[in-house]
Amino acid sequence: MSVVRRAVRRTGPLNPLRAFEVAARHMSFTIAADELCVTQGAISRAVKTLEDYYGVPLFKRLGNGLELTPKSRILAHKLTDIFVQLADATDEFVGSKTSHVLTVWTYTSFMIGFLIPKLPDFQVKHPNIKVRLISATDSTDFNREQVDVRLRYGHGHWQGFDSTLLFRExxxxxxxxxxxxxxxxxxxxxxxxxxxxxxxxxxxxxxxxxxxxxxxxxxxxxxxxxxxxxxxxxxxxxxxxxxxxxxxxxxxxxxxxxxxxxxxxxxxxxDRGYYLTVSRERRNADHVAIFRDWLLDQLSELDHGEEAYPVLRAANG
Missing domain, CATH: 3.40.190.10 (Periplasmic binding protein-like II)
Incomplete structure (x- = not known):
């Protein structure tokens, strides 16, 4: 009987990969250290180990923070998906898949001004759904498969996405x-x-x-x-x-x-407004529907004022 052997492929050391993924997700060694319950120095050493292994820098050290290189940004996005899949597979193996990760992409102003103050209510009502927030702009190059929900500003038409109006501008x-x-x-x-x-x-x-x-x-x-x-x-x-x-x-x-x-x-x-958008591949996911319904409930409580207020219909939105 012949045996087919797979060629060994380079992956990199697992613990440094995990440290890099968390540091890249937060763009902070300090916050990564808190999440992994280690010291900031341990995160720094793990990233240095990975940089030595690959032979290239993963971060640009700036005076006021960190910046990923174009290649390391792609690696970080893929690692996030891998570790989420690994956690899901572990839960399924032990027969107790108790939580989902919901990744939400939106603007910093929307995140700080509206979403974050309301998230504690969502966490209390839906403790089995963990919300991960990504702050970006529409021009940012992000991994389409990484995001469950996008909260966007516009006219409501994005190819390949279902849109639900949250509120007009x-x-x-x-x-x-x-x-x-x-x-x-x-x-x-x-x-x-x-x-x-x-x-x-x-x-x-x-x-x-x-x-x-x-x-x-x-x-x-x-x-x-x-x-x-x-x-x-x-x-x-x-x-x-x-x-x-x-x-x-x-x-x-x-x-x-x-x-x-x-x-x-x-x-x-x-006429423009803010919309919850979901790719058509994910529109039927239970945790996405739960988040959408919760957000619409939150918005139903807002006072949008009287229609007698002056209205300007601006073509440039």
Whole structure:
């Protein structure tokens, strides 16, 4: 009887591979150390072992953090899938597959402003589903097979995906109460001219469109600040740096607890909105349906305001 022998293939040492996958997922040796219950030094040594094994660097060490190389990013994505599959296979082998991992891709601003504050409720109601969040932009190159749910901004049409509308875009200015007179909850347009307006670099038209909808298209503020990240602009508003143009759905808690005030009634509404999208291969997965239904329940509690507010239908969205 002949025996067919498989050629031995290089894989790399398992423990360093695991350390690298966790560090790459969090882009932090410190957080990876916490997840694996080891020291930061142990993570650093494991990554160095792997770099020596492959003969190439896996991370670019920057002054303010880490950055994956193009090749190591692909390796990290594949390792994440492998370790998830390994955990699933282990659960199935022992007959107690008790949890699912749900990977959700969305924008940082949506994640911080809306999703993360509500996730504890999901975890309490569905303890067997572990949510993994990926922050990115639509231009980011990500592994399609790695993601279960994408929360996106647009008109609702993405080839190969089913889309469920979460909410239409509704923008209004928000600011810290410290920018208003003591006890005041509103601001005049004359006072607005004395303020600093906060902008997101990718959405510089928002303030101009809102001012047009409010009937003051020629208003010139004291100053303008532009931020690369919308979430940073929003945090600057909370800190009293200036006034941000914000999605109404993002700041329910901050407005309720007095951290922020919406000093103008005009709401800028557009035909675009935020959608939950699922690839058609995954649309019937139970944990995806559970997350979708839960998120829609959360959104049903939002106050979307009165239809009497001025509406601007902008072609550039």
């Amino acid at each position: 509704e923008l209004r200015p928000v600011c810290s109460p410290k920018l208003l007179e003591p006890g005041a909850t509103t601001m005049s347009f004359a006072e607005l001219e004395k303020q600093v307006l906060l902008h997101h670099d990718g959405r510089r038209h928002d303030w101009a469109d809102w001012l047009a909808a409010a009937g003051h298209p020629e208003l010139v503020p004291h100053d303008n600040l532009v931020f690369d990240e919308l979430s940073v602009a929003n945090q600057a508003a909370i800190s009293g740096v200036g006034i941000a143009m914000a999605q109404r759905a993002y700041f329910q808690n901050e407005i309720a607890n007095g951290q922020l005030i919406a000093p103008f009634e005009t709401v800028l509404k557009r």
